[in-house]
Amino acid sequence: MKIQQASVLIPDPCNNPLAYYAIRCLKKANSEFKINVIVSSDQVSDENEWLYFYKHSAYIDSLVISKNRMNSIKYLDEVIRTIETQGINIIFPASEESFKFVSKYRDKLSKLCRVVALPSEENLDTAFDKWKLHLLLKKHNILTPETVLLKEIENISQFNYTVILKPVDGSGGKNIQKFESLEEENFQALCNYPNDAYIVQKYVPGHDIGCSVLCQDGQVLAYTIQQQLGLTKGFTPKIDKLKFVHDSAVIDIVTKTMNVLKWNGVANLDLRYNSQTGQINVIEINPRFWQSLMGSLSVGVNFPYILYLLSNNISFEKISYKEQYYAKFHRFIQDAFNGSLEYSLSDTNVKYFLSDPSGILHFLFYKLIKQKLLQNMKSIFSLQSQKLQNVK
Numbered sequence: 001m002k003i004q005q006a007s008v009l010i011p012d013p014c015n016n017p018l019a020y021y022a023i024r025c026l027k028k029a030n031s032e033f034k035i036n037v038i039v040s041s042d043q044v045s046d047e048n049e050w051l052y053f054y055k056h057s058a059y060i061d062s063l064v065i066s067k068n069r070m071n072s073i074k075y076l077d078e079v080i081r082t083i084e085t086q087g088i089n090i091i092f093p094a095s096e097e098s099f100k101f102v103s104k105y106r107d108k109l110s111k112l113c114r115v116v117a118l119p120s121e122e123n124l125d126t127a128f129d130k131w132k133l134h135l136l137l138k139k140h141n142i143l144t145p146e147t148v149l150l151k152e153i154e155n156i157s158q159f160n161y162t163v164i165l166k167p168v169d170g171s172g173g174k175n176i177q178k179f180e181s182l183e184e185e186n187f188q189a190l191c192n193y194p195n196d197a198y199i200v201q202k203y204v205p206g207h208d209i210g211c212s213v214l215c216q217d218g219q220v221l222a223y224t225i226q227q228q229l230g231l232t233k234g235f236t237p238k239i240d241k242l243k244f245v246h247d248s249a250v251i252d253i254v255t256k257t258m259n260v261l262k263w264n265g266v267a268n269l270d271l272r273y274n275s276q277t278g279q280i281n282v283i284e285i286n287p288r289f290w291q292s293l294m295g296s297l298s299v300g301v302n303f304p305y306i307l308y309l310l311s312n313n314i315s316f317e318k319i320s321y322k323e324q325y326y327a328k329f330h331r332f333i334q335d336a337f338n339g340s341l342e343y344s345l346s347d348t349n350v351k352y353f354l355s356d357p358s359g360i361l362h363f364l365f366y367k368l369i370k371q372k373l374l375q376n377m378k379s380i381f382s383l384q385s386q387k388l389q390n391v392k
Contacts, residue, residue, distance in 0.1 A: 029305035162203035206275035295326035
């Protein structure tokens with residue numbers, strides 16, 4: 001169903017591609033969407049490659065560069081002013097920071113335009129907080145790894161198994177460490193951490209599974225399940241190659257989890273298949289859009305667009321998706337050379353890459369120049385260090 005032109009406002013910290021992925025999906029569904037983006041000063045600088053990209057993308061109709069931080073009242077004032085001057089119909093967050101911002105000010109914003117479907121502020125906070133989520137899952141007997149707050153550990157001898165240390169509020173695998181056991185030496189080092197902000201979680205042997213959903217009052221209306229086939233460094237997810245699959249065990253535990261939260265809107269769940277027990281564990285929930293969003297689009301599920309429809313009370317038919325691979329172009333080349341290619345070029349991001357040449361070329365050119373400058377600075381610094389050593 002094609003709808004009439006609408007003006008969408010996306011508040012964005014301009015530090016990752018999630019907003020751009022959402023924009024591409026919206027424009028794919030309806031090229032007449034007017035896309036307005038307002039970035040915050042948290043990331044605004046001449047060195048910001050995403051800001052440079054936004055300025056040249058063919059998919060962004062209006063770009064406002066705010067001098068204020070996203071969590072400030074002044075930024076809110078600019079958002080309100082943009083809504084009024086640009087005739088915004090709906091405010092549409094994409095990243096973690098923007099979902100928090102829109103949720104915090106949803107009452108004020110909803111008086112000026114529509115706000116996308118969101119979970120309650122309490123449940124959104126629970127999803128962002130790994131400790132609160134763990135307590136909720138345990139309360140409702142939803143399988144999740146054994147977890148304790150770092151500050152509550154008194155006897156480390158109980159941790160004679162592999163554990164994961166992770167921040168309570170974090171994403172993208174940042175600041176996560178794995179320990180074969182919490183020996184005295186490791187534990188003493190961990191005591192220097194701000195321990196009220198970290199959890200210790202039992203490591204689950206096996207492999208990761210992702211599930212992306214769109215929900216209404218806890219009911220899953222659309223979803224995709226994806227396996228990550230890329231090699232990972234540490235705990236940062238590698239999404240250069242995915243396989244979209246159907247798995248009843250996954251969707252069963254996801255459905256139960258989202259029902260407990262009475263979830264509204266989108267979310268991406270990280271799950272873990274336990275190779276020893278064959279069970280699925282819920283690891284965490286990302287209450288925002290996700291890095292594999294274009295992969296979901298490629299197999300037939302346009303999450304940003306159906307979120308737009310849901311938020312505007314526009315009905316849509318049940319959506320299914322194809323079981324197939326999705327990969328980035330460099331992974332396609334790699335698989336082609338090593339003889340492990342199981343998919344075609346049409347199953348890659350090339351089709352999206354080529355349709356926004358101005359933005360992509362400016363982005364890559366700027367990134368190349370930035371890397372060259374950094375290399376030159378390192379060379380100069382190294383040379384100066386050698387000279388100083390020679391003087392000594």
